[in-house]
Amino acid sequence: MKFTVEQIADILNGRIEGQPQAEITTLGKIEDAGAGALSFLANDKYEQYLYTTGATAVIVKDDLELKKPVSTTLIRVSDPYAAFSSLLDYYQQMIASQKSGREEPCYVHESSTLGEDCYIGAFAYIGQGCKIGNQVKIYPHAYVGDNCEIGDHSIIYPGAKLYAGTKVGRHCQVHAGAVLGADGFGWAPQSDGSYKAIPQLGHVVLEDHVSIGANTTIDCATFPDTATRVQEGSKIDNLVMLAHNVVIGKHTVIAAQAGISGSTTVGDHCVIAGQVGIVGHLNLANKTTIAAQSGVSKSIRKEGETLFGYPAYDIKGYMSSYAVFKKLPEIYRRLNELEKKI
Amino acid sequence: MKFTVEQIADILNGRIEGQPQAEITTLGKIEDAGAGALSFLANDKYEQYLYTTGATAVIVKDDLELKKPVSTTLIRVSDPYAAFSSLLDYYQQMIASQKSGREEPCYVHESSTLGEDCYIGAFAYIGQGCKIGNQVKIYPHAYVGDNCEIGDHSIIYPGAKLYAGTKVGRHCQVHAGAVLGADGFGWAPQSDGSYKAIPQLGHVVLEDHVSIGANTTIDCATFPDTATRVQEGSKIDNLVMLAHNVVIGKHTVIAAQAGISGSTTVGDHCVIAGQVGIVGHLNLANKTTIAAQSGVSKSIRKEGETLFGYPAYDIKGYMSSYAVFKKLPEIYRRLNELEKKI
């Protein structure tokens, strides 16, 4: 990118203090941006950096009062974060992949249908009976098994694997190496101590605006015509495990390396932090927050709770107990002494 | 599928109460099955659903006494779970992939041998000197490095990667994205603070009837002619890590995201739950159970133990202590008061 401060101020409807002709070539954080960068100041905590930043220009609040002189050029706007965010979006559209058409060799079964303006990368595989929407991007080494459906504007990144029958909604992203629809982990113990596979006959469904991180795995449901399901707008990070028959509600966020066991249902607007584990057959109420690495072993009925611990319970309770846990050797000594005195 | 209740009752040698001509098109759970579905009741806890189920028919125990009227058709058999399970198996066989032959382009080195009736998907890669058994399925984007062996009836799912020299037994499944045989994580610290790779010269061996989950990684052993090994009948879930030189015994089950460090040996008939971590160079006795998220730091000599905790020990002991842990702030206050009184 290459713009003058003036051009950017025009886009943002902002007021310039400093050099309108200075050139902007990139975007950066105020604390480490250098010459050519445009940055922003939205949080008072970072105001100190305004007076030392190497950024060529900084977007600030229109009523900000300077406490020291600045060497950077200011662009004053009513909402600096929103203004900067719109520039990030603009930058992203500028650099976004414009790929379309087919790279050869790719494999698209003749019985499958593709919408308009799709990109099919080299070595991508699309099996029988698939329905691919408009402006879908299927990157190299992606595998789309038989009878899959992918909605408009969705992106299947390199090497993502969709087992047969997977359904992906519109405006979804499935990042590289994610695996949707592998067999659920269901094994019936036999009398001789061996295990027999319980057939896993369902599928995986992603509703619209769902994002799945790299190398995440979502197993298929057990019964025919049922699905392990991620509902509208939910975002799943990398290396997450969703077991068979799990249902994730709408607009729920699950951070990296969390794992949810079979047949558990997570509500809407939940936040599941990194490395959390949730046992099977539970229900989590809407707006539940589970702090990182917690182990959830019971259903959560009340909305809006925050849990922590192993097993998890009320986070304030856990942290109060943990503060005393650190004193346990001292407590033990004092108890012994008390007993001697009596 | 499409059968009448009568046809299914004939297969199961069951007795019909209700409508023999009702049509069955799918299988489902009694609590959420709908019209056209066949379900089963094996566990008394679910009997309430028998009176409200939307399923067209339900398989029940031959001597079940109804407590209320039912609107569904009953098929009475001696063992409802076994009967339903056999129908699931039958359904699975019906829908199972009948893929065979080669899809082009695939890469099979001329020095490798394939058994009868194999499926080699498009973009699958089979290196030099491989021996592939009969009725093996190798899906698209699977990588089979040089000198690998794969036994009869095994399935290598899309994008699974077998480094050179991996041996897979008969009736195994390696799910999508699993990586067998990457270098063990062995680094010798040097005097300048850098690390030098310790050569990892062994391989990975899966014995018969082993299943490996999606995106699981099993590193190769360190020494030539040795192997990181999963013994007969063991089942490994998704995103599990087995480090170099690990040995997993027979008919052991390891749930998702568990990790086992280098040179540890796990016995037969063990159950390792999700997100468990086990340190290196340990031995776990047969029939050991490790509860979810536990950290195992010592060998377990006695068979049949169940451990929990961080580090893990007797689960009953841990849970008793954890119950008191929740009261620690109160205990601390009471101890302070006691001291003041004396």
Added chain:
Amino acid sequence: MKFTVEQIADILNGRIEGQPQAEITTLGKIEDAGAGALSFLANDKYEQYLYTTGATAVIVKDDLELKKPVSTTLIRVSDPYAAFSSLLDYYQQMIASQKSGREEPCYVHESSTLGEDCYIGAFAYIGQGCKIGNQVKIYPHAYVGDNCEIGDHSIIYPGAKLYAGTKVGRHCQVHAGAVLGADGFGWAPQSDGSYKAIPQLGHVVLEDHVSIGANTTIDCATFPDTATRVQEGSKIDNLVMLAHNVVIGKHTVIAAQAGISGSTTVGDHCVIAGQVGIVGHLNLANKTTIAAQSGVSKSIRKEGETLFGYPAYDIKGYMSSYAVFKKLPEIYRRLNELEKKI
């Protein structure tokens, strides 16, 4: 391999006690090596095995005094571990893949440049504008997105995925299924409870001599011209998650299934054990050690600390408290009794 003891002793400048003409065909551990194997004894703890080993020959310290008779042949050297290690290296070079040239079909965009003596496997994909150094190996199903750079002697293993703009230094390994450069997990909550993607515009940089394990994921940085970065000589195990904007210092080791949240900086010469979680926006001092499964929630300022716990603190403190934790039910009972007495 096939050598006589004498040939090996010559290479190692060692002194033989036993049979110089005995044949060595493999290398192995002293406790389980068999006929034909060469082993070593570097650690006194293993000396017992010297008197029972099945190995044909054992490398020992030049001044070792035998406590019992041995049936194996000895090769005496000044540093047995270094001598054996050099043989492992030699063995590895012997068996190392000599692959070079292109296997077809592969996809290399005409605008990309390749150095001398590269290997490009079948179904490998190299996008536009890439710069690939000399003696680079890119295995089958590896994906190298547009404008990537890969330095001399680096290896991209089967199915590893490099999103556009990734930079890999010299002498690096990226193991199978690793994903470099997927979108960072940044979502801005909207007033209606949904999430809007925060554009992730940066890249991933691996400096020289970095190793990335199988199925590990490293997300791209948020800002343009910035990178999630692994510095020189650091080694990352399998299934590790490094979030956007993370920086890993030089010669740091991170074990399997650890996860580091966004914008955290880890110092040089750190050791992060398996399944550790580190929250975002922290700084870890050089030479920090984090024990397995710990959860780090605060920055670590002092060098050389070892932490453990959930949340993590001084490992000695944690283990002392945990020893008392196991006695909590007894402590609670004794406290109740004390209160009754007073």
